[in-house]
Amino acid sequence: MEAYAVIETGGKQYRVLKGSVLEVDRLEVKDGDKFVFSSVLAVSDGKELKIGTPVVQGATVIGDVVKNLRGTKVISFKKKRRKGYHKKIGHRQELTQVTISEIKG
Numbered sequence: 001m002e003a004y005a006v007i008e009t010g011g012k013q014y015r016v017l018k019g020s021v022l023e024v025d026r027l028e029v030k031d032g033d034k035f036v037f038s039s040v041l042a043v044s045d046g047k048e049l050k051i052g053t054p055v056v057q058g059a060t061v062i063g064d065v066v067k068n069l070r071g072t073k074v075i076s077f078k079k080k081r082r083k084g085y086h087k088k089i090g091h092r093q094e095l096t097q098v099t100i101s102e103i104k105g
Contacts (some may be wrong), residue, residue, distance in 0.1 A: 005061050005103045006042040016061060016100045026094035029065050035098065037061040043105030050105060059105035063098040071095050075078065 004017050010025030033036050041061040042051045050056050071093040079086040 001044070001046045003103055004044050005040050005059070005105060007037045008039040008063050009037060016103070018100055018103055019068070021097060021099050022093045023069075023071070023097050025096070026068060027065065027096045027098075029096070031065055031067050033065050034101070035063050035065055037063065040051045040105065043103065045105065056105060057071055061100060062102040062104070063100050066097040066099055068094070070095050 002017055004015060006013055006015050008014075009027075012025070014024070016022060027035055038055075038060055040052065040056050040061055041054065042049065043056050043059045044050070050059070052059070059074055074091050074093075076089045076091065077086070078089075
């Protein structure tokens with residue numbers, strides 16, 4: 001089994017492997033920089049699983065920031081029947097694309 005970790009960022013949890021690419025909520029870093037995820041909830045080396053309470057002490061996940069981007073447009077449409085009320089709202093989430101380079105735990 002391959003080494004993996006469960007990290008938390010932006011109020012969401014992600015299961016990551018070395019070399020995996022994920023899109024997380026916007027991080028305040030520039031393209032090409034490294035980012036250290038210190039909130040590691042669980043880490044496995046392939047044989048043994050360590051689960052934190054709530055985080056694993058001393059475990060970090062290092063990722064390379066590929067680029068900052070905006071996600072696809074999500075349309076929210078509200079309507080009340082027979083009242084003439086309708087509202088269309090669009091939203092594009094600010095995202096950061098990260099490639100996981102190292103899992104320490």
